[in-house]
Amino acid sequence: GQSLEQPSEVTAVEGAIVQINCTYQTSGFYGLSWYQQHDGGAPTFLSYNALDGLEETGRFSSFLSRSDSYGYLLLQELQMKDSASYFCAVMDSSYKLIFGSGTRLLVRP
Amino acid sequence: GAVVSQHPSWVICKSGTSVKIECRSLDFQATTMFWYRQFPKQSLMLMATSNEGSKATYEQGVEKDKFLINHASLTLSTLTVTSAHPEDSSFYICSASSEGGSGELFFGEGSRLTVL
Secondary structure, eight states, rough: OEEEEOEEEEEEEEEEEEEEEEEOSSSOOSSSEEEEEEEEEOOEEEEEEESSEEEETTTEEEEEETTTEEEEEEEOOGGGGEEEEEEEEEEEESEEEEOOOOOOEEOOO | OOOOEEEOOOOOOOOTTTTTEEESSSSOOOOOEEEEEEEETTTOOEEEEEEEOOOOOTTTTTTTEEETEEEEETTTTEEEESSOEEEEEEEEEEEETTTOSSSSSSOOOEEEEEEE
């Protein structure tokens, strides 16, 4: 079967750095994506890794290790508005995007 | 980025009625659209892949006769929840990808269905 594992909840303080890990097991792999979703809203795209290594986009970075079937999302200089759910997602061999269970990030003052 | 519009945003209906949700790609042509369902505090579960001009491909466990999907044009896919029941109450989200396989899906705003 297909599965993506990520922590259910993470809490951090404003200005801190937090890392959200994701391990996956899927049929085929065309890349690991990360999405942010605020309560009541639709997911918004954050990043995509097709190759091993670190991709940086402003305060957010995403890492992928295909040999370990592992990736993470790194959020720096946390702000209150970063409180949201974060989903890793894998594009499988059918080009379908399969989502992880989501990590609820709570940023405290 | 590309824009996907979904309508309606909210719908409340009586048990036994049918509800249609529209998903439009506003500034690009989408040969493939995806329909997801999300229950509160849970992940997005792929229901089906909507293919323009052909039948949708449903994920295991999703009733194709209950969730009718039509993709009549390159910019419009519809999901009809037939004979809705309270357990069908959920957040339904469509998405589409533009060409290039960048790994980015563009999501509609979502439709929150409440069946009384």
